[in-house]
Amino acid sequence: MQHAQLPFDEVNVPLFTPEGEALLEKLCPAKRVPVLHDGPLVLWDSLAICEYIADKVTNHSLWPERAVDRARARAMSAEMHSGFAALREAMPMNCRRQIEGFRPTLEVQIDINRIVQLFEDALQQSGGPWLFTHYTVADAMFAPIASRLNTYQIPLPNLSQQYVSRTLSDPPMQDWYAAAAAEKAVIEKSEIQV
Template sequence: MELIIGTRRWSTWSLRPWLALRKTGASFIETEVELRRGEATKADLAAHAPSGLAPVLKDGDLAIWDSLAICEYLAERFPAAGLWPADPAARAQARAAAAQMHSGFTALRGECPMALDQPPQTKALSPETQEDIRKLVRLWRELLDRFGGPFLAGPWSIADAFFTPVATRLRTYGVDLADYGDDGQAAAYADRLLQDPDFLAWEAAAQG
């Protein structure tokens, strides 16, 4: 298998399936395509998939070019990896959380891009982004309470891969979740995501 990823410092969509693929334990080739902020190097990426975007997973003659679709494929291809929870209720809610991140939190994503090459900073946030953070805290706390942690649906799952880039944003832009209704659970969860060995390997490569 080969995973084509965008620039490690910025490409949240590449980080998510990369984490899932690492959790399978499968060997894979990694190809990084340098992106310009806000645009892809379309000619390079178009050679891999019709979307012209990263990431792309290649498995034999099959190419998959959406981060959530890649993760779903990996969960089916490597069932022993447990990329989704075994419990049906936990699995349904983990999937819902991942889908919510995949299509939502647009203000937070737009105003606070992932920037692994930048030191922590404080930033005034718009009301829309603040509301996204409150929504994020409510979601995290609800799932952590329901399934008991340490991750959103119990053990690590694809849902946690989808929120790992969010944890980097909270750190980069100095967001104190206590200001948004957190009792400490959400902040502790974000810290766990940032201490995941596979994320630390991604971050080290991004900064190296």
Template sequence: MKLIIGNKNYSSWSLRGWLACKQSGLHFEELTVPIYGDDWDQRKIEGELAPSHGKVPILWDGEAVVWDSLAIVDYLADKVGRDRFWPKPDDARAMARSMVAEMHSSYLPLRRSLPMNVRARVEGAQVDDEVRGDIVRILTLWAEARARFGGGGPFLFGTFSAADVFYAPVVSRFLTYGVGVPGFAQAYMQAVWEHEWMQQWVSAAESEDWVIEQFEVPAT
């Protein structure tokens, strides 16, 4: 398998696809394509990025190609078994799937105003009511998941799962912009940030030379 990703410092969707591949336990080759680089427009319509029209991550498995992070989770779960990605009990799995789907399709104000920037630490970042609403909603979901299903470990559903894969970039955003969170969320964020795979990603992001100015300052 080959996973094509964007810059690790900025590409939240790439992080999700990469963590999903790590969670699968399957061997995969990793290829980074700098987004908005000099040849970005050309690469979007040619070669291995063409099926997704330049969207990353994109997973190639022989002739099979998957170019959406949620589809990548589903594809890998088909290969290795859903229990590697999802909680076993029906009620926990139902909530985990719903949380992942909500993350996949929602929170546009948060995404726009607080872009992922692993290397940065921003003091005094201002958020509007829409972004604040997104933050409250996310923290509410985290609290419910931890209270109902988190007894088996430090992650949302106890052990590391697809839910943590999808909310890991949110953890990064909250840390970058100093978003204040209650104690249970601080403990959860610490568990995600200190996870071996996350530390591998962070180390690689910090060593990248690429700078994308539009993602360096939060929207106001």
């Protein structure tokens, strides 16, 4: 939404606490985050939220211009949305840590390899700096993956490494990291020990 230059207010939901559960009960029929409230609309899914925001933006497209690129960007976003279960389980997003000595299992390495293939193909075709030249929904969908690759210090080929660095230095991402640094809550099950 920052890339779309749409103003919004944020509600912090402390997940896996009684307070968080009460908030989710009030805010989201699916009892999950993210959830977007826009007037009477309650939108409870990340990809649907991205599509809605992209629909709202007319002169500043959040999807690529060419139909074939839009199709590929949508396939990438959908693959992210429904896939990479092993990586998500083993490498929870954790903005506040750098984890030394993390060793991916075979299943996690297969997810990492697929993500690297997606990044390298898109960046070679577009020439960067974003997956489809300018910032699109695909970059938003992969921002948490870029964060995980950084947190768990996964070695990457050059284009993918540059892309992860670019994502982490993006101003909205920096805001996300600053907000995380200011939080005190810890989700114990997401604190991976190696």
